[in-house]
Amino acid sequence: MGVLAVTITSCGSDPDKRCADRTTRQTLPSSECKKGGSGSYYYGGSSSKGKVDGGSFDKSAVDRGGFGCSAGSGGG
Template sequence: MADTRRRLRSSTVVLGGMGVIAAALTSCGSDPDRRCVDRDSYTYEGYKVVADKNCSGGSGSSSGKGRKTSSRSDAAWYYDADVSRGRADSGTFSRSEAVDRGGFGCSGSGGG
């Protein structure tokens, strides 16, 4: 009976440890949350969220600052924002800054 109890505890510790490691790795390696916003629409509530098709790039920007200029709006990806009622605020337009904010297990170093 003691062997069974001991084996069960060991399995629990190993599985729990693997979960912690997986959480640490995914929190640092994943893309930050992003919204496509109209940079010209800022009010005290934040930027107006627009359709993703208005922003360029797939998993990040390949055109400088993530902008796609059109005659209607100046749309760009806005990362790690608080979104409420179609408005995004308290985020950043810099993808690298959003990633550097880090999570559990991230070093947070990098500077710039």
């Protein structure tokens, strides 16, 4: 049962996100990604030395699906 719960949770999980400047890719406080702020959410990738890399500002570009999410899988 525990594995099933993990599988279901993983299928619906969103990619990691962090707030960053679109031009410089510098990480910013999350408050900067709220309405009126100067940042945008950066999805996936990693953060090193205060800059994001390896992901995208486009959430759909890094949609990872998760473990065990094939459309044809089912119990039986």
